[in-house]
Every structure is written in C-alpha cells, then in structure tokens.
Amino acid sequence: MGDLPLQRVTADFPFLSVGIDFAGHFLILNRKGRGAKTIKCYLCLFVCLRYKCIHLEAVSDLSKDAFIMTLRRFVARRGKPIDFFCDNGRNFVAAAKEIVSFLKYIAEPISDYAAQEGIKFNFSPSYAPHFGGIWEAGVKSAKHHIRRVMGNSYLTFEEISTLFAQIEAVLNSRPLCPLSSSPHDYLPLTPGHFLIGRPLRAIPVSESILANVNETQLSRYARVELIRKHFWQRWQREYLGELQQRVKWKTNMSKLNVNDLVLLQEDNTPPLSWRLGRVLRLFPGSDGISRVADISTTTGCVRRPLVRLCPIPTVDDLKAGKMLRLQEAPTK
Structure with missing residues (x-):
C-alpha cells in the first residue's frame, strides 16, 4: 500500500481537492398523480479528499450538459476546487454500462471545461478501483443502502433530491475522532465541523406518524422520512463494523521488471x-x-x-x- 497523496494529508479548505463518482440508475416519477411515468436519474458523489466530507447531487440524465450543471451547482455551494479526481469508467460492472460509455464520451470535453475554469482533472488507471478507494467507499455507503431502503418506492426528482441531501447529512455526521482530550467532552469531530463549524443536526420528526402505519397509507413526505430512517438504521450498523481496525498490503509484492x-x-x-x-x-x-x-x-x-x-x-x-x-x- 502506497503513501497517501498530498491532497489527503495537507490541511486546507474543504472540497479543495475532490473525488467524483457516479452511481445509479434510480427509477423516479416524472410528476405526481395518476398517469405518471418512470424515468431514470443518477447519483453524482463528490467527496473531499482531506476531510471525507460527502456532497450528493441528483442528476437527471447522462449528458455532458447535465454533468456540467451538476459541477456548477457543486461549485456554487462548496466553492471552486483546484483538483478533480475520477476513474475513467473501465472498472464499472456490466449493470452500469451506460455510465461507462458516458464517462468515456465526456472525459475529454469535461477535461477541457475544467481546464478553462482553472481546475485540473486527474483520471486513475484502468481497472484500478482501489486508486479511488475514498470515493468508492462513499458510493458504497450511499448507493448500497439507498437501493434497499427505497425498494419499490418511486419518488419524484424533488423528493429524491431531498432524500440525497438528507443522506448526505447522515454521512457527514459520522464521528472521525475525539474533539478534545478532556475526559468530560463527549463530542466527536465529524465532517460536518469542517463544513458548518458545528455538528449537523436533523429536524425532529414525530415518530407517531411513522410507527405502526402501512407504508402505502403514508403521505409522500412521511414516506421520504421513513426511507431516511431506514437508511440511518442500516448504515449506522455498517459503520460501527467499519470502525474495527484492518490492515493489509504491508509487504511489497511487486517484483516486476521491464520486459517481463x-x-x-x-x-x-x-x-x-x-x-x-x-x-x-x-x-x-x-x-x-x-x-x-x-x-x-x-x-x-x-x-x-x-x-x-x-x-x-x-x-x-x-x-x-x-x-x-x-x-x-x-x-x-
């Protein structure tokens, strides 16, 4: 295992160096009411390489213009980065072939656009997902459970955008390390501290509207809150297991030479x-x-x-x- 790059270990502003990845697709409704049709949308994940802050954006389609608008929304909210890191789409599974072809198609146009904005775009080698482990882990945390907690629920674009923002807050509330060495301080340092200077808090929701009620009888707002609650329950248990220390790749196994x-x-x-x-x-x-x-x-x-x-x-x-x-x- 190699040393972490400078973007991971040097202190600076959040989201100055960013990793990008796509996930999806998710089926949503084009509008509310009867006669609504299901369409596709995608999840675009931005992760801060320094503080592991997560930013989630819902993307309506896989086009260059939609991706550039997603980048513009991200820059408007988080500030302009100096480095973007992304894989080149070769390591996606067969179920995401459309994302693979999309990333191949936009690689050069997006690099040109980023260069005009003073942003450097870095692509990892083919078939090397471990080169972007930090954003692959973010995609796993978000996509793995979103698919399971959504089930057969079809949300509108506004509702799934709200859900992504709430899940973003859940991921950014995870404890990283103790905030101080005081034995009377029980607050941990979280990615939210680097974003807003204090822990992230959720708007309290009455449990009575979610308990012992058939999901089909819930309002659309209550259904989104129920999905968020199920995501929190699943992801919290997984994150507790991830806190156990693991070690790997401690010995150098590469003995390749030129012409081998x-x-x-x-x-x-x-x-x-x-x-x-x-x-x-x-x-x-x-x-x-x-x-x-x-x-x-x-x-x-x-x-x-x-x-x-x-x-x-x-x-x-x-x-x-x-x-x-x-x-x-x-x-x-």
Whole structure:
C-alpha cells in the first residue's frame, strides 16, 4: 500500500481537492398523480479528499450538459476546487454500462471545461478501483443502502433530491475522532465541523406518524422520512463494523521488471484466451515502489495497475522454487 497523496494529508479548505463518482440508475416519477411515468436519474458523489466530507447531487440524465450543471451547482455551494479526481469508467460492472460509455464520451470535453475554469482533472488507471478507494467507499455507503431502503418506492426528482441531501447529512455526521482530550467532552469531530463549524443536526420528526402505519397509507413526505430512517438504521450498523481496525498490503509484492512477460487479468474474456504482454515501462511512486505499468500487447499498449498483472514465472524462478522446496523437505 502506497503513501497517501498530498491532497489527503495537507490541511486546507474543504472540497479543495475532490473525488467524483457516479452511481445509479434510480427509477423516479416524472410528476405526481395518476398517469405518471418512470424515468431514470443518477447519483453524482463528490467527496473531499482531506476531510471525507460527502456532497450528493441528483442528476437527471447522462449528458455532458447535465454533468456540467451538476459541477456548477457543486461549485456554487462548496466553492471552486483546484483538483478533480475520477476513474475513467473501465472498472464499472456490466449493470452500469451506460455510465461507462458516458464517462468515456465526456472525459475529454469535461477535461477541457475544467481546464478553462482553472481546475485540473486527474483520471486513475484502468481497472484500478482501489486508486479511488475514498470515493468508492462513499458510493458504497450511499448507493448500497439507498437501493434497499427505497425498494419499490418511486419518488419524484424533488423528493429524491431531498432524500440525497438528507443522506448526505447522515454521512457527514459520522464521528472521525475525539474533539478534545478532556475526559468530560463527549463530542466527536465529524465532517460536518469542517463544513458548518458545528455538528449537523436533523429536524425532529414525530415518530407517531411513522410507527405502526402501512407504508402505502403514508403521505409522500412521511414516506421520504421513513426511507431516511431506514437508511440511518442500516448504515449506522455498517459503520460501527467499519470502525474495527484492518490492515493489509504491508509487504511489497511487486517484483516486476521491464520486459517481463505478464498475464493481464481481464473481465469477460472468451474461453482459452490468455492476454499476455511485456512490461514496457514502470511508474514508481514517491516511495520508489511501482504500482502502475505500461504493457505492450499484440493489440497495442495498455496501462494497468500491478494488482491486475500476473507475472509468468521464469526458468530462474522455477529453479529457485525447486531448491526452496528441497531445503524445506523433511529429512528421512
């Protein structure tokens, strides 16, 4: 595991360096009342790389103009960032093919637009979702439970925008660390402190309108509040489990050299098809450890993270492995 980039560890204003990701689609109603039709909308997530603050926006469709308007709404509320970080759409699952093609289509126009506004757009390598773990975790926290708590409920665009804003407040209220070392201080530091200078609070809602009532008999406002309550119950339990410390990637396993033969891990490859290539170039990080490489294949040069490459053992590696097994073999 490499060191965190400077945007993650240097103190500065919130949302000065931002990670972006899309999630969806969600089915909503085009209007209230009878005869309403279901249409698609999408979730655009912005995460502050320094303080893990979350900003959620509902996007009506996957078009360049809709995305630029989403960026304008974000800048109007959170201020103009200097860095945007985003994956290039290659690591999405098949269910999000439309998002994949959309991100491929807008990559160059959005980069040009950001450059005109003085914003730098950074794209992570293909098939490397762990390069953007901070926004992938945000998408998981939001999308994973939104789909489950919404169920078959169809909200309007205004209602789902309100729901996203309330879920944003839930995610920004999570405790990060103690606010002080005083034994009598029970307040934690939250992402909301960096946004408004104090903890985020919700408008109290009477539990009597939500308890022991069939969901179909609730008003549309009460139904949105019930969805938010269910999201809070699910996400709170998950976040408590995530607070348990986990460690991984503590040893350097990359032993690739230029011209080594490697096998590329590709999704949905046809039977008996092994995509092989030679290491053309390694990209060492600030700590001297390479995590990305350019691979020369029969169809051209591709860039992949080392976690998606499997080195083919050489004759020397096989001999060394044989000698090690002989040394470890018990003597009779």
